[in-house]
Amino acid sequence: MATRNRTLVYRKYRDALKSVRAPTSSSASSSGAGGGPVIELVSTSLLNPNRNYAPLSTEDPVCTEKSDASSRGALTVGLPPAWVDLSEEVAANVQRARVKMAELTKAHAKALMPSFGDGKEDQRLIESLTQEITNLIRKSEKRLQRLSAAGPSEDSNVRKNVQSVALLSGAFSIIQVIPKSSANRSLATDLQTLSMDLRKKQSTYLKRLRQQTEGQDGDDLEMNLNGSTSRMDGDDLDDMMFNERQMAKIKKNEAFTAEREREIQQASEDLFVVVESVNELAQIMKDLSVLVIDQGTIVDRIDYNIQNVASTVDEGLKQLQKKEGRGRGVMIHWGMDAPEPV
């Protein structure tokens, strides 16, 4: 797979042409910024490979008192919009949930191993981990919903021509909505895979737990049955003598049975708890699946999405223009000093 890098040649030309061009004033560089706070950085490269979604405001502005020549290298950087913070939070939550999943797997494995204790702490640990993960996923889901809730409502505003406030932010939001929904989709996919992972782990754990408890009970009950039948076959002659021993044995069996019952109870409680969390997750999954793209369908095609974006933007633009026309008409009619639509 051959490629050719022309960057060096390009830089050579660029530097040569730079020296020929007249130096531009610093005001020219600040004219390119859009809405929002702006930071001037005098540097040739803003690459900081460690940051993924970090808002650029945390970078230290490096202002020097260099000569005019440096102002040509100045770049105005707009802050990314606020929703980037939200999406970063969701991503961090997903990451944390992944770590907890790994812990949960270990806890599952430990609980399933035969142990001498009654394994109560293991169960508790598993429960708490599952709960935490579910909470994280829920929180992320809520944040995700907030992200997309903000978006579509502004979209529908533009579409339904509601208020002039929407007008002002409308132009801003059409473009903003698109990358937002894309970010949503990718995070939603992550969340969905995470939830599915969790569910799969839970179901395997459940299965194995059930196997274990049934296995134990089955054995014991069998033993008990055998034990009691053998009791019945005893000679009646030794009734008196065996009475005490019988009593002791019966008491022991009873205690045994009672313990077994308690264990079964405990196991079914655990099962119930896990099943509840399974249900919760099912609910989350359903909500998430709305956001996720189906692979291999037309929605997954890049050219289809470009067409859609183009038509949405066009429509939005048309609505804006219509609203503009109407707005002006209103102004003229009432002679009010309404704010100029964008």
Added chain:
Amino acid sequence: MVLVSAVRDYLSRMLQDISGMKVLILDSHTVSTVSVAYSQSELLQKEVFLVELVDSISKSRESMSHLKAVYFLAPTSENIQYLRRHLVAPRFGEYHLFFSNILKDTQIHILADSDEHEVVQQLQEFYADFVATDPYHFTLNVPSNHMYMLPAVVDHSNLQCFCDRVVDGIAAVFLALKRRPVIRYQRTSDIAKRIAQETAKLMYQQESGLFDFRRTEISPLLLVIDRRDDPVTPLLNQWTYQAMVHELIGIQDNKVDLQNIGKFPKDQQEVVLSSEQDAFFKKNMYENFGDIGMNIKQLVDEFQQISKSNQNIQTIEDMAKFVDNYPEYRKMHGNVSKHVALVTEMSKLVEERKLMVVSQTEQELACNGGQVAAFEAVTNLLNNESVSDIDRLRLVMLYALRYEKESPVQLMQLFNKLSSKSRKYKPGLVQFLLKQAGVDKRTGDLFGNRDFLNIARNMARGLKGVENVYTQHQPLLFQTMESISKGRLRDVDYPFVGNHFQQGRPQDVVIFIVGGTTYEESRCVALQNAMNTGIRFILGGSVILNSKRFLKDLEEAQRLALRTEGKTYPINLEAKIYSSSHPPSDKNRREEPIFLLTKPDIRRS
């Protein structure tokens, strides 16, 4: 496989080194290239949150400097102009420019000049300048494909554009494969010769450094041939799945547009037919219609079973299992409904146009002899009212191609009948086809009636009977590939360019058909490759043809050819120019006459 994976590798490399949120900006060419190889969800995984076209981006003025822009464009002058405007007023924080083919120095100059803000971080050439629709099949989607039929005198500059585009596309394919081939071309075709020679010049002289790859023992072979050597294949009706969908409905960049055909639910109006993403399609794309019907029925049965079990949810476990399997279930549902919709639609069309009868005659014309029987059959079908105009035209063309020299009187009769029956038929089109692709112009033995060996083979085949009347035709390409495999491609018919030479058989062969390929031919290539003979064939063309497209190219070429000869000069135009020499009266005071006079290029060819 190799072409698709080359495009995917290029894209991954473009995106992986750039961290943070990205915007991908494409143009109308690269959109096709990227869409068939990469999906939207994969882009999202690489943090590309917006995809735009370079020409539409100018409408919005919003600055998004927290995004990094990755441009992937073809190095045309238009794109350079768009880029200039973008660089002068940059919207994004960083600009990474990638071009799909070789840049000229002047273009780099222009870009460097407009990059006042120094936002461009890198400028590279990634040679993904072709659309890899199938594992062994690519196309270049050349817009004015009909140019190949016209001699250079008609429209010199447009023909040069066509040749340049084709040469660049072929060069990109070999750069992606990292090989430099030995080039052969079809002797009887001027345009094939021209393209072969210009490609050789590019690879061995102009950019010999770029193409200087590690030389293997046996160089690959590039064979440039002309569509007109086999005009029969694009005219035939098809009965294997992929070819049939393209013939009856139309596939563009692996997408099928069902909007104009009938009433479909919103999410089925456009569907994707890609062997990479659809396992059922991959298994069935080369099967014939009857078998597809059975396989689809099987698929539907399987699906119904699963939905029945899904409805039977009693316990919580069942619920959990259902939710687990839901994404796959939904995908399967979409897939099944897509295939069912396509097959239903095609069955309907076959019924309407009586294609079973028409196609049988077509196949007879293409494969078997018997002029008298053929004439009778064609005449009957021409008289049949339910046969559509385009089918009538195809039948007459196939007859003409086969029995050009035998019984010209009957041929004339057919022409007359065709003109009288079809209102939209442009007279002279069949004759134009014969002029372009008649028996004198063809190199290959299209009907197997030149070579004694071929005649014998045909007779044997006729006696043996065929397993399916509708798919008995084999494109000429099959014979060409056989000759290459046996090392018996005649130098007389397919000479080498310049002093190229090749001993023995090549292991990699790229066959480029100037004028377009068909899905029947790509099926032929795929089946040949599946036989693992040790030679890998890749097929490419300027477009992917079906009969409609081929006929359109013919009509367009005929129109241009006639215009040069001054035969179709409209009369009212003359009158207007005549009247403009007199001062326009007040009654019809219009600006038009003067406007017309200032358009002299209509006269000039």
